[in-house]
Amino acid sequence: MQALICSVGTEILLGNIVDTNSQYIASHLKDMGINVYKMVTVGDNFKRLEKVLKEDFYDYVFITGGLGPTEDDITKEVVMKVANKNKLLVDKDSLRALEEYFSKDDKAIDINKKQAIFPEDAIILKNPKGTAPGCIIESDKTKFVLLPGPPHEMTYMFDKEVAKHIMKDSFIKSVTVKTAFLGEWDMASRVDLSGENPTISPYATDNGCILRITASGKSEAEVDKLLARGINDVKESLGDYIITFEDKRKEEVLIDILRERKEFVATAESFTGGLIASSIIDIDGASDVIKESYVTYANSSKHDLLNVSYETIEKYDVVSKEVLKEMLDGLYKKTKAELTIATTGYAHLGKVFVGVLYKGEYIPKEYNFKGDRNRVRLRAKNRAIDLAITLMRGKYDNINI
Amino acid sequence: MQALICSVGTEILLGNIVDTNSQYIASHLKDMGINVYKMVTVGDNFKRLEKVLKEDFYDYVFITGGLGPTEDDITKEVVMKVANKNKLLVDKDSLRALEEYFSKDDKAIDINKKQAIFPEDAIILKNPKGTAPGCIIESDKTKFVLLPGPPHEMTYMFDKEVAKHIMKDSFIKSVTVKTAFLGEWDMASRVDLSGENPTISPYATDNGCILRITASGKSEAEVDKLLARGINDVKESLGDYIITFEDKRKEEVLIDILRERKEFVATAESFTGGLIASSIIDIDGASDVIKESYVTYANSSKHDLLNVSYETIEKYDVVSKEVLKEMLDGLYKKTKAELTIATTGYAHLGKVFVGVLYKGEYIPKEYNFKGDRNRVRLRAKNRAIDLAITLMRGKYDNINI
Numbered sequence: 001m002q003a004l005i006c007s008v009g010t011e012i013l014l015g016n017i018v019d020t021n022s023q024y025i026a027s028h029l030k031d032m033g034i035n036v037y038k039m040v041t042v043g044d045n046f047k048r049l050e051k052v053l054k055e056d057f058y059d060y061v062f063i064t065g066g067l068g069p070t071e072d073d074i075t076k077e078v079v080m081k082v083a084n085k086n087k088l089l090v091d092k093d094s095l096r097a098l099e100e101y102f103s104k105d106d107k108a109i110d111i112n113k114k115q116a117i118f119p120e121d122a123i124i125l126k127n128p129k130g131t132a133p134g135c136i137i138e139s140d141k142t143k144f145v146l147l148p149g150p151p152h153e154m155t156y157m158f159d160k161e162v163a164k165h166i167m168k169d170s171f172i173k174s175v176t177v178k179t180a181f182l183g184e185w186d187m188a189s190r191v192d193l194s195g196e197n198p199t200i201s202p203y204a205t206d207n208g209c210i211l212r213i214t215a216s217g218k219s220e221a222e223v224d225k226l227l228a229r230g231i232n233d234v235k236e237s238l239g240d241y242i243i244t245f246e247d248k249r250k251e252e253v254l255i256d257i258l259r260e261r262k263e264f265v266a267t268a269e270s271f272t273g274g275l276i277a278s279s280i281i282d283i284d285g286a287s288d289v290i291k292e293s294y295v296t297y298a299n300s301s302k303h304d305l306l307n308v309s310y311e312t313i314e315k316y317d318v319v320s321k322e323v324l325k326e327m328l329d330g331l332y333k334k335t336k337a338e339l340t341i342a343t344t345g346y347a348h349l350g351k352v353f354v355g356v357l358y359k360g361e362y363i364p365k366e367y368n369f370k371g372d373r374n375r376v377r378l379r380a381k382n383r384a385i386d387l388a389i390t391l392m393r394g395k396y397d398n399i400n401i
Numbered sequence: 402m403q404a405l406i407c408s409v410g411t412e413i414l415l416g417n418i419v420d421t422n423s424q425y426i427a428s429h430l431k432d433m434g435i436n437v438y439k440m441v442t443v444g445d446n447f448k449r450l451e452k453v454l455k456e457d458f459y460d461y462v463f464i465t466g467g468l469g470p471t472e473d474d475i476t477k478e479v480v481m482k483v484a485n486k487n488k489l490l491v492d493k494d495s496l497r498a499l500e501e502y503f504s505k506d507d508k509a510i511d512i513n514k515k516q517a518i519f520p521e522d523a524i525i526l527k528n529p530k531g532t533a534p535g536c537i538i539e540s541d542k543t544k545f546v547l548l549p550g551p552p553h554e555m556t557y558m559f560d561k562e563v564a565k566h567i568m569k570d571s572f573i574k575s576v577t578v579k580t581a582f583l584g585e586w587d588m589a590s591r592v593d594l595s596g597e598n599p600t601i602s603p604y605a606t607d608n609g610c611i612l613r614i615t616a617s618g619k620s621e622a623e624v625d626k627l628l629a630r631g632i633n634d635v636k637e638s639l640g641d642y643i644i645t646f647e648d649k650r651k652e653e654v655l656i657d658i659l660r661e662r663k664e665f666v667a668t669a670e671s672f673t674g675g676l677i678a679s680s681i682i683d684i685d686g687a688s689d690v691i692k693e694s695y696v697t698y699a700n701s702s703k704h705d706l707l708n709v710s711y712e713t714i715e716k717y718d719v720v721s722k723e724v725l726k727e728m729l730d731g732l733y734k735k736t737k738a739e740l741t742i743a744t745t746g747y748a749h750l751g752k753v754f755v756g757v758l759y760k761g762e763y764i765p766k767e768y769n770f771k772g773d774r775n776r777v778r779l780r781a782k783n784r785a786i787d788l789a790i791t792l793m794r795g796k797y798d799n800i801n802i
Contacts, residue, residue: 013437015428027416039442273682274675281674292702301693
């Protein structure tokens, strides 16, 4: 099955915004076994959109944008022409949703009413995040899936409404696995990525490498069975490198462990400059597990706040395992947090030390990362969280990377 | 003048990566007066790329990706066919660059040699950031501009090499203005954005709102004069809301001011959790102006580390101007930094306080931001830096937002 993904919007052609919708749709279609043939962006222009939709035959055409209330919003009209649909009707549910959204403001409802009008046999896709509903319009050969442009509306609609209509005679489910320590490229040597059902695909994210396991089949039971097999394979291949099968950032997993044990974390950060603390505080519920943290960038503050000795700095350099250890010891003394995390490093060189101390167990790691300062910091932050989770789980001895 | 922007890469169609190159090119073409007609993404497939390039006539076709050394990399071959170029030659400079890059490793050079081969009349675009040079290939009607796929290579090449070849008979220059406090939408009411030469366009970035002023003309002198006029207009319209006309993040401007005065900054962050400190430490040279900072998330750490009184927290709530003031006073007492910055807030509600204290002058601000927790934190961070810069410059009294 072949698909075209088309985004409509002059603001994209002007370079005002990056189109992230196409990537989102593409990555999910891949899991559904639908092949994306091409992606196209056109402006809010009837003839150009019409031309793009007529250039080839596709089983599916996904269009984002151009569903709003203004003259510029031409997506539905173009698809109706291409799919040869003439009979229109007002969808009562959509109109009611608009009336509620605009709290009975007649003028606003009138302006927006266009968004509740569809070809008579279209499948309507609700949009609880905005005003423009989507729809699926079928011609003889093609299913046109029309989705709103704002990414948070589009992704919500895609997840809740689109998949079930597309996979009408079949079921599809995915599970995302968060992993520790491993890069996207380590996955190929550890996990069999060649399976067709379930598929297993690695992705690099700013929260470390993830694997998406996706199964499809004729019944829910069949899909669940296939998915369970995929999960089992990944478990066997990756073992203690797995952080979670749940839809959580790794910081959230760390917070869960700490909350359950009623324990606290504190950080003393040099080159990461507060990034580890802020990544933890970003998560709901962080206030149960983190009270304070320190950014000790200068030697003097490592000394004054954490009691790192100037002799150690002099003898081993401030970027050294020895200074890291004294930072952790000082931090523990000061905060009594069960888990302490420290960093010292040269971000611009990629030479960094990351250390964790949990109830007397101390793991120092030296890394030589490539990339710019921000990438080095981000990777160090992820490794720090990875180290903390595996150490607290008592699994660190099984890691050899 | 009409342009097509085409990105080549199966990994984009699979949803593995977001194509940011097209947006970058589009936003710069707009400033050059070149109209983007369409954007297309195709996989690494000869026939499909050929078809896309033949669909319409364009003055310019910008293609990113597919310039590497493997079988999959087909961009040059396809363009040669479409532009009807048959004679090839090895570009000596490009070959020498490859030899240097691979330190005389003959096998690697052999594999990569393809990247030094071009049609005989192509203009070669150097790639100091990677191995694949770009090129400009001209047919009767169209200039094909071939650029590498990795964004940091592409943007560098575009900025350094492409503009000057495209604007051969004319000159173009832009200046980017960083602003404080204002959003993209505030700009329309304060600055005349309707001019055609120079053009002035606002963009929202993660470092606050920027304005790009772009002028073009037949001579460098003419362009400089137009650009100076644009800069002057922006100065008159925005006054003390301007942070810099230089290509710097606002944190860098703050660091410059502190360095020049030989002064220090310290932060005490609650809901921002270290984001302000890490945004400063991200910049080269930060070690001259920041020694330490505190993340005081819990009430107890606000009390223990900053001496905020429990009575104040009890009486006014921890998210209050009164607690903010005590945080700043405590922070100053502890660090003696000339500039101190503090935050306290409910990130999930968007209700936040941001305060700065500089040599006895104290500015507390309450904000009610929309958006998710991360957006609220990012905006608070930007406002904190804005406040610090305008206060240190003695310009805060002229701000009324």
